[in-house]
Amino acid sequence: xxxxxxxxxxxxxxxxxxxAGADLAGSARTQYPPDIxxxxxxxxxxxxxxxxxxxxxxxxxxxxVSGCHxxxxxxxxxxxxxxxxxxxxxxxxxNIGLEDKRLRMTFVSASEGAKWAKxxxxxxxxxxxxxxxxxxxxxx
Amino acid sequence: xxxxxxxxxxxxKKKEATKAAAPAVKAAAPKAPATGKKEARVGxxxxxxxxxIAGSIDINEVEAYAKxxxxxxxxxxxxxxxxxxxxxxxxxxxxxxNLTGTVVAACSPRLHExxxxxxxxxxxxxxxxxxxxxxxxxxSWVHMHDREGATxxxxxxxxxxxxxxxxxxxxxxxxxPVEKAAIVVGxxxxxxxxxxxxxxxxxxxxxxxxxxxxxxxxxxxxxxxPTLDCSQCILTPKMVDVxxxxxxxxxxxxxxxxxxxxxxxxxxxxRKKARGVLSMAExxxxxxxxxxxxxxxxxxxxxxxxxxxPFEMNMKPRKAIYIYHPQVVPLLYTVDFDSCxxxxxxxxxxxxxxxxxxxxxxxLIKVKVGTAILALGYDMFPIEKKDEWGYMKYENVVxxxxxxxxxxxxxxxxxxxxxxSDGQTPxxxxxxxxxxxxxxxxIGKPYCSRFCCMYSLKHAHQIYEKIPGVxxxxxxxxIRSFGKMYEEFYYRIQDEGxxxxxxxxxxxxxDPVTKNLIINAEDTLLNRPVRLEVDMVVLxxxxxxxxxxxxxxxxxxxxxxxxxxxxxxxxxxxxxxxxTAGVYVAGVCQGPKDxxxxxxxxxxxxxxxxIPIHMGEVELEPYFAQCIEEKCAGCGMCVxxxxxxxxxxxxxxxxxxxxxxxxxxxxCGTCGGFCPGGAIWMQHFATPQIVAQxxxxxxxxxx
Numbered sequence: 001x002x003x004x005x006x007x008x009x010x011x012x013x014x015x016x017x018x019x020a021g022a023d024l025a026g027s028a029r030t031q032y033p034p035d036i037x038x039x040x041x042x043x044x045x046x047x048x049x050x051x052x053x054x055x056x057x058x059x060x061x062x063x064x065v066s067g068c069h070x071x072x073x074x075x076x077x078x079x080x081x082x083x084x085x086x087x088x089x090x091x092x093x094x095n096i097g098l099e100d101k102r103l104r105m106t107f108v109s110a111s112e113g114a115k116w117a118k119x120x121x122x123x124x125x126x127x128x129x130x131x132x133x134x135x136x137x138x139x140x
Numbered sequence: 141x142x143x144x145x146x147x148x149x150x151x152x153k154k155k156e157a158t159k160a161a162a163p164a165v166k167a168a169a170p171k172a173p174a175t176g177k178k179e180a181r182v183g184x185x186x187x188x189x190x191x192x193i194a195g196s197i198d199i200n201e202v203e204a205y206a207k208x209x210x211x212x213x214x215x216x217x218x219x220x221x222x223x224x225x226x227x228x229x230x231x232x233x234x235x236x237x238n239l240t241g242t243v244v245a246a247c248s249p250r251l252h253e254x255x256x257x258x259x260x261x262x263x264x265x266x267x268x269x270x271x272x273x274x275x276x277x278x279x280s281w282v283h284m285h286d287r288e289g290a291t292x293x294x295x296x297x298x299x300x301x302x303x304x305x306x307x308x309x310x311x312x313x314x315x316x317p318v319e320k321a322a323i324v325v326g327x328x329x330x331x332x333x334x335x336x337x338x339x340x341x342x343x344x345x346x347x348x349x350x351x352x353x354x355x356x357x358x359x360x361x362x363x364x365x366p367t368l369d370c371s372q373c374i375l376t377p378k379m380v381d382v383x384x385x386x387x388x389x390x391x392x393x394x395x396x397x398x399x400x401x402x403x404x405x406x407x408x409x410x411r412k413k414a415r416g417v418l419s420m421a422e423x424x425x426x427x428x429x430x431x432x433x434x435x436x437x438x439x440x441x442x443x444x445x446x447x448x449x450p451f452e453m454n455m456k457p458r459k460a461i462y463i464y465h466p467q468v469v470p471l472l473y474t475v476d477f478d479s480c481x482x483x484x485x486x487x488x489x490x491x492x493x494x495x496x497x498x499x500x501x502x503x504l505i506k507v508k509v510g511t512a513i514l515a516l517g518y519d520m521f522p523i524e525k526k527d528e529w530g531y532m533k534y535e536n537v538v539x540x541x542x543x544x545x546x547x548x549x550x551x552x553x554x555x556x557x558x559x560x561s562d563g564q565t566p567x568x569x570x571x572x573x574x575x576x577x578x579x580x581x582x583i584g585k586p587y588c589s590r591f592c593c594m595y596s597l598k599h600a601h602q603i604y605e606k607i608p609g610v611x612x613x614x615x616x617x618x619i620r621s622f623g624k625m626y627e628e629f630y631y632r633i634q635d636e637g638x639x640x641x642x643x644x645x646x647x648x649x650x651d652p653v654t655k656n657l658i659i660n661a662e663d664t665l666l667n668r669p670v671r672l673e674v675d676m677v678v679l680x681x682x683x684x685x686x687x688x689x690x691x692x693x694x695x696x697x698x699x700x701x702x703x704x705x706x707x708x709x710x711x712x713x714x715x716x717x718x719x720t721a722g723v724y725v726a727g728v729c730q731g732p733k734d735x736x737x738x739x740x741x742x743x744x745x746x747x748x749x750x751i752p753i754h755m756g757e758v759e760l761e762p763y764f765a766q767c768i769e770e771k772c773a774g775c776g777m778c779v780x781x782x783x784x785x786x787x788x789x790x791x792x793x794x795x796x797x798x799x800x801x802x803x804x805x806x807x808c809g810t811c812g813g814f815c816p817g818g819a820i821w822m823q824h825f826a827t828p829q830i831v832a833q834x835x836x837x838x839x840x841x842x843x
């Protein structure tokens with residue numbers, strides 16, 4: 001199993017910037033590792049800390065939240081509020097003994113297809129290096 | 141996981157498609173919803189998209205897998221699901237298999253969600269019972285050489301989508317009336333054309349310009365390629381039309397201060413900068429009969445303050461009370477309060493007209509419009525950053541816009557082509573193309589500025605016209621003469637004797653005595669170095685977004701590309717629209733364009749912006765927040781989080797609960813992401829739906 005282990009990473013990304021950026025990576029045929037699954041939301045402000053905790057308790061090895069750059073939010077400031085919550089969630093998962101590097105927030109605009117590919121590559125590498133989430137067994 | 145939500149009176153009819161036991165392994169411990177629950181029956185339609193998807197994903201395997209998923213009642217694959225027969229498969233399956241929701245696994249929802257919502261509706265379902273699995277842009281296209289990985293990802297994407305589709309509910313889009321007015325920001329040729337088109341279509345149009353006059357960059361140009369029309373001659377009739385059009389309310393020296401609202405109902409606050417001068421209409425309104433500025437110009441000579449005129453690229457002086465050039469529209473003087481010393485000489489000479497008010501203050505004006513067009517234009521790239529070419533260091537190195545003024549009859553030299561250092565007529569002139577464009581050094585711009593090749597050819601032609609015996613040299617990388625009659629124009633300039641040297645200029649040095657310039661370059665066709673002494677150098681500098689593009693686009697919620705140009709909704713399918721409904725882009729602010737393309741894009745934007753206005757009402761996506769009142773503790777945290785003031789606490793049955801004003805809610809979900817009691821139901825992105833997606837990904841599996 002160790003040889004074949006592939007990380008399970010959840011990407012929660014906003015419709016206007018990061019999702020569009022990911023689409024752009026697609027139309028530009030920019031290749032990146034497939035080890036991420038996407039849930040689309042309208043704005044990173046929508047990200048309830050519950051979503052992230054739920055993902056980890058379900059055994060996710062990593063979670064990526066990605067939105068618009070600051071000042072670029074389609075809803076003015078949802079990404080600030082989302083980002084602020086990420087700090088809180090990071091400290092929560094640290095407190096339960098999970099590496100906070102498993103949660104990442106990035107800012108990818110609709111024109112940054114190449115950056116999206118780079119972000120996913122980077123997240124997959126970080127999480128692969130950390131290995132399977134210790135919560136995985138509990139989830140099963 | 142699916143909670144029963146309380147419905148507001150306005151909420152759509154109750155049709156709970158909640159589904160508890162989606163994942164086989166373990167659900168997230170919620171109890172099954174109460175009653176009235178209908179069994180979810182989801183249809184999955186997998187698109188080959190020719191080989192776009194099928195080339196990297198095993199469609200049959202994915203389809204077979206989809207059939208094993210909980211709640212899936214039907215699965216099929218088709219070559220092109222977006223085609224008419226493809227859509228019919230969806231509609232038929234909904235009826236034949238009594239489906240409660242649909243999932244199409246194909247391209248991005250940003251592309252075809254509307255198509256498949258319509259197909260779902262055709263089948264008799266509410267269109268919001270559709271969910272898309274993106275297996276192309278975020279599947280086959282990004283894992284082209286990993287068939288196994290892409291196939292697994294597609295299966296998961298479908299499982300995630302099915303989990304959501306099983307929980308989707310009927311939603312009714314909200315129709316809102318559209319204000320029968322539009323705003324156009326920027327009054328260069330793009331903004332003017334767009335405003336004229338809108339006005340001619342019977343729409344009240346506010347045309348906003350930050351400088352004192354309309355006309356933009358085009359009014360600074362001498363001739364236009366390839367027809368050699370005089371730029372002012374073809375522009376001024378349009379400027380006059382704009383000034384006269386009944387439906388256009390022209391507001392120069394005005395900037396956008398803030399924008400609120402949404403398509404159909406934008407509330408725009410404008411800052412009318414203190415101009416220090418009253419128009420005749422304003423004077424009339426203030427009871428100064430026969431007063432106001434009539435453009436006589438008596439004030440200008442008496443003004444003791446001398447400043448450079450930016451319209452003349454700072455090569456000609458102006459006073460603290462000024463007009464940019466003789467053809468300004470509106471013909472109205474402006475006081476530059478940054479340099480005015482308030483000596484009142486102008487006020488005295490203006491006399492009974494009482495047009496000048498040196499105590500004038502900025503004014504905020506509110507307008508309500510249905511749609512908006514951004515035509516924000518461009519600035520020249522500060523080419524002094526490429527210091528090897530000596531701009532701002534050597535007097536006889538000018539940029540192309542300065543050249544336009546130097547050769548223009550209304551310019552600082554009256555159209556006599558002279559070089560700046562000594563006023564002598566140059567006999568050898570070099571043009572450097574791609575100055576700062578197509579530059580990957582990190583100093584210049586990586587893109588092609590698109591019109592410099594053509595105007596440099598035109599410049600070469602103009603000096604042949606004006607200076608007998610002159611020799612021009614064009615240092616170029618490629619000549620991009622792509623437009624109608626452009627290539628023919630290129631041949632013509634070659635025939636006129638211009639010398640074309642293919643190669644980038646390494647550096648330019650100045651002879652300190654003669655002020656001549658020595659160019660060091662490489663002729664890459666002859667493969668040898670070139671050293672050339674010329675009298676004058678013209679840099680065809682790159683263009684970049686105008687200085688306040690970034691500020692203005694953020695006010696309207698429009699995205700930009702990496703270079704700062706405004707981002708269209710889709711470069712081919714929706715080139716004038718943006719991701720903000722009701723906001724459109726025109727002209728160079730979207731990316732470099734020559735005048736014909738600029739005017740064409742302006743007409744496109746005007747047409748697009750007039751559609752919602754003529755329709756009279758638009759549908760808003762019903763992604764509103766709803767309050768689940770029995771869960772709401774009335775803490776009011778959400779009220780402050782909402783950027784649109786859409787939420788408020790109200791008294792109901794003796795306690796405080798939150799209430800949503802749907803017309804103000806844009807559906808970002810920031811309140812829903814925060815509510816500590818889980819009392820906010822975000823329609824179409826409800827917590828149980830998203831949690832079901834997460835569970836489906838991590839815990840879900842076969843029936």
